[in-house]
Amino acid sequence: MNAEDLPPALADFFAARDWTLHPHQQELLARRDEPSLLLIAPTGGGKTLAGFLPTLVECADGHEGLHTLYISPLKALANDIRRNLAVPIEEAGLPIRVEDRTGDTSQTQRKRQRADPPQILLTTPESLALMISYPDAARTFAGLRRVVVDEIHALAENKRGDQLMLALSRLQTLAPGMRRVGLSATVDEPAVIAHYLARHPDPCPIVLADPGPPPDIAILETQDAPPWAGAGGRYAIPAVLEQVRRHNTTLIFHNTRAQAEIFFHNLWLANTDDLPIGIHHGALSKEARQRVERAMVEGQLKAIVATGSLDLGIDWGNVDLVIQVGAPKKVKQLVQRIGRANHRYNAPSKARLVPANRFEVLECHAALAAVRDGELDGDLRRDGPRDVLCQHIACIACAGDFNADALYREVTSVGPYSQLPRSDFDECLNFVATGGYALRAYDRYQRLKEREPGIWGLRDPRSARQIRMNLGTIIDTDTLKVRLKGRGGIPLGEIEEGFAATLTKGDTFLMGGQVVRYENMREMTVEVSPNPSKEPRIATYIGYKWTTSVQLAARIQSMLHTRDFGGLPSHTRYWLELQDEVSRMPEPGRLLIETFPRDGRHHVCLYGFAGRNAHQTLALLITKGMEEADLDPLGFVATDYATLIWGLKPVRDVAPFLQHEGIHAALESWLQGNAVMKRTFRASAIIAGLIDRNYPGKRTSGRQATFSSDILYDTLHRYDPDHLMLRITEEEAMRGHIDFGRVELLLQEVGDRIDQIDLDRVSPLAAPLFLEQGRVPIKGRAEGRLIQEEATRLMAEAGLSLE
Template sequence: MLALPPSLSDWFSAKGWALHPHQLAMLERASEPASLLIAPTGGGKTLAGFLPTLAELGAKPASGLHTLYISPLKALTADIRRNLRAPLEGAGLAIRVEDRTGDTSYTQRRRQRADPPHILLTTPESLALLLSYEDAPRLFAGLQRVIVDEIHALAESKRGDQLMLGLARLQRLAPGLRRVGLSATVEDPPALARFLARHPDPCAILEADPGPDPDISMLETEAPPPWAGNGGRYAIPAILEEVRRHKTTLIFHNTRAQAEIFFHELWLQNLEDLPIGIHHGSLSREQRERVEAAMVAGQLRAIVCTGSLDLGIDWGDVDLVIQVGAPKNVKRLVQRIGRANHRYNAPSKALLVPANRFEVVECVAALEAVLAHTLDGEPRGPGPRDVLCQHILIAAASAPFEADDLYAEVTTAGPYAALNRAAFDDCLDFVATGGYALRAYDRWQRLMLRNGKWQLRDPRATQVIRMNIGTIIDTETLKVRMKGRGGMPLGEIEEGFAATLTQGDTFLMGGQVVRYEGLHELTVEVSRNPGREPRIATFMGTKFATSTLLTQRILTIFQQERWPQLPRHTAEWLALQREVSRLPEPDRLLVESFPHDGREHLCIYGFAGRNAQQTLGLLLTKRMEEAQLAPLGFVATDYATLIWGLEAVTDPAPLFDLEALRDGLETWLAGNAVMKRTFRNAAIISGLIERTHMGRRKSGRQATFSSDILYDTLLRHDPGHLMLQITREEAERGLVDFGRIEEMLGRIDGRIDTIRLNRVTPLAAPLFLEMGRVPVEGVARERVVAEAAEALMAAAGLG
């Protein structure tokens, strides 16, 4: 086993610290080609990842880069640098640690390439950039270890695919490289190990003692949750009481818009002026840093936040996490719970706040999953080809390459291990020529073959390639700033939302109501306007779909005879549904048909997630039109789709023919903006369209305009083009989630229960409240919704 330097061991002893078993295990397994450490939040897993590096550098000081640490967050690299400084300085170890992210100055980045530190902390994008330089072989020649933190988060996105291609390149430059992955939440350790390791090398899996179960429950409130909605405003008095009782509380929301609305309402009811902040990705960096500094200093009692605080940054003394709205995903919930009591073997404390009546059931399902230690996760598909195309460009920017060598290298990356040579050659041909329809244009003639090696046709293209590295696609946004010379930056809003604003309109930004004054040089200028009812900015926050694991647990709960774990009002609601109709079952599809308010309604309980239920609504209404059943519209939630129209559907089974639905999807996608938006994203990642040209970032409109022309051209002249293939795969997997529809149809295998009723059912009633939702929140709207809910529930027998 590697031994720590005596001075470091002495420093640990002086602090009264002893290494945990999993940290000692990392020292014992330091020579493994790949290791995956799964340890609970607060268990010192990041230190465990670095211990072998500190042992090796302490025993034999080296020159050059020894260890590369890669994190999904820039802020996490800065946090790790601060945390490493204490033991290094305390033990007197001459080990240089630096970070390199998009915030690092140009001067420092140049110096790091010429004189690299022993430990470099960076992000996947910065690593890809470093690999694009001609001196990459010299920089990485002595690299011994790479540590990938929060690897579960990277594995769920294209950033992870790009990183694994980068590690394949690093392994070629430094054949003795050892890989370490760190995570607290892993649903399938062997699958994540295969993702991390060099294919077909093995990967050791080390699992730490998970520690005590979290102290997690549902928040008890005087008022029951409303029948619909997702804001959790009814629970604010109870939430404020919890904030008073704890030192620091993180209040998580699933979207940025929800966080803004909730923060505004929380502040209005915060009569004691408790110091409360807000943190999400659409706020300006200055605002985020002010909140982070206040958290570290212990100056805030609560922070309303989103996924921006999900990962392992240790901000201050957080002793309670509150999740407002159903978590949708057990793994994400576990990650968020771990923000509280960020210490080894100290139970985290968390409260769930369902935003509406159905979410009560989902929250109970999530609580049961957490305590059963079951995590969700959708199976990973093959590595996306648009990311591979970008990697080929990065390789060409660094040096000429042989196709056989690059193919062999790429297939050592876990996500691309099954990539066949024909698919690789298609990507190489696209990168080199643009493909059949575009090879006549000089701008897409990027690579040429010379002496058996592929190289850039124009060496000056390296600058363009480097400026366009990355797989994160920015939503088209505009900066928001207070009006006046040197006005304070507040953050960003989506361009589509800004286009709807006229002077005098108000909206929420950074928790305050602001008034739109005008647009100046692509910056939205605003002034403060307290006391006005705001419009709601549509931020880029993800609208999560409920995971397959959670929906299966919800359906299992429905099958219980009684529900002692549910609040009485929710148990009575489900019991009445069972009495007047039936409850959905795991292996059957429940379809209800009933008249209401002069219209015929069809309610399909697919439990396939919001995106899939939305797509199902589009496809079924199209099929109903063809059958002359006169549909008028639909609304979708995570668990059901409600369609209304002029004709009753007596036998819905033929509507669910899989082949007919797939044909309908093809027709719908071909003429829909979804495909053009998906094409634009894939075209940017693959390098077909530049997001940055000559140092200037293109506006969203410029990129969209050029991508629309390209999409139409390819569709007309080369419908089998690689980019159109990628676009179709991406659209089906992401925005429309057709795979969940196929999974649902496979699960029911034709078992459809159609029930004809004479009135709205209890389970269908909340969907009616989804229909007329408008963005303005206020007392008048609350009264209208309350009255509508009362009437509906009376009609459903719940009055």
């Protein structure tokens, strides 16, 4: 179907704008009756219009009730889509109502939407789960014809996506003719995403758009060299400001919220031209985020400092440069962010990378090579987690009685759960119904009742409210609202509860780019006042800290092994050449270990290139073995590429502590009493519904929830060690906080190929680890100068000049 074949109102709209349909948009229109379809198109290639065109065509002559459900991982993306859809709908005069339904939607509007839904509803996985939990869900979704899942790759990597796929299985039952469309720009394994989206056993065809021209991407040239450690990128601010002046609008991405706040604060202090610059991240208030989004849409900002809250899909055509501060950690994350610049079809994106420290220079060069070669990275889970399934079963029970056989067929019709054994499903059902063997005597865990063989429902219908209040798979550290003091004080955002507990009256911290002063806490809200004159403390923000992907780490190792230093700046090249001279380079398939004395301590440095979480786990297990061997370890520090351990006695041979069988047994023993397991248990228990986060009229504080989850964990461990939640916890811990999969992969690849080098001083490659956070605990105005002095001393020891 070409533009001229569209319904007259739409054809006139396209003609008035001199628009023609791209081939992939035509293909999605032609194949709109497919049960499921996956479109992979470059950013700016019109994916969203391709996803919605069948809806606009089918609704051009009117449609009663909900026709299309659009699901996005970000609320900001839904807001952007609503603005963009308004243009063709209003100018073509289409009888289509578009509304969003997110956590920001009022209770009154939510209730009205269930009774009188719009033709197009924009929502998130959490809000959709809530909608299907009501008894009137069958009526709300009766006319549903289409579901569009945007940025599906971002959802396929986490439990939010698993929750969404389970919700789609229920929607398919409520609306059997519903068709699914997935949209994505960055997919490393299209077939895996297609399997994930498919309505099993039917396949999901894939539509591949023209990838467009390669991006204009390079490392930003700066006057000063990157520091030896740190992640802030402060040294590059003059060069970043110069780029902001030269371009229309610049997006400046950071990997964490705290880093974004620090960089924005320093950028603003250096902004002597008073360029309009904003900040956007998920811990800011809805009002603050929406103000920045409006300013961006209206072209009022020269730059915006952001995190993952703006990674996906936002269509701001006047953004002509993206700057990534800090190594991207994942190639596809970088490609996603690059695509925010020149968000137009067949227009090359422009991006500059700012390595935050010397080692990140290597990471950035490796990432650039991967982008040029078109190689993405990823680590998609193949099996859906059972804690999410437990929550879904409780969610379905809220809507009314259900047949267990029918629900099992529903659940196994979606990719993440297509291989789920019936025994696992029944075990989850039993857990939701009784809490399991050790808890079945407690009334609060008796949630479901089998009314007749195979037919289950809520034991007490009043419990539906409590279940709905606790739906969702995002487990953040507990946060407190922050607002300006005074009647009707402006909300600023959220800070972590643990950080708030350390504040005393007069303390200052960064919030939304401004320095604020802590005044008091009132009804679980932190009240602050503006205080621009003081040096701030830094709020600790929730937010995922990425670890370098396996594929990117392998590229870095290959660069080191082949001595491919030609494209590196002279300061980094000199550093690496000296490492090669005084020690040796890490090699793929081998493990380099250096030992050396410093400051009266004996140090062991392992270069595993397995990511921070895996290195922390490896260090914990090695130090446990060292302790048992009376080698008196004192501590460790871990980065994405190495871990440094120090103690009172030299370690003559590290290899015995790296035996695969022994380290796995040590992990099992260590996990049982470790706080990591209890934290993981708490997260899974909240998702599965064993622990409630919220109660009517109040919320549980982080300390209270942890206390109750610790008691539950200890009770189950003692009286029911084979309890479903304990098995789920171990599975989650293995692939989550401790990343044991990367540890196992490293040990399997290395085997006995371990190169231990005994040195008489710190090596050039190990020296930056002494500057990692926790090694130089100096705070305040002098911090930068003192760290620089420490760096000078360290590098001199390693034979390096800082010039």
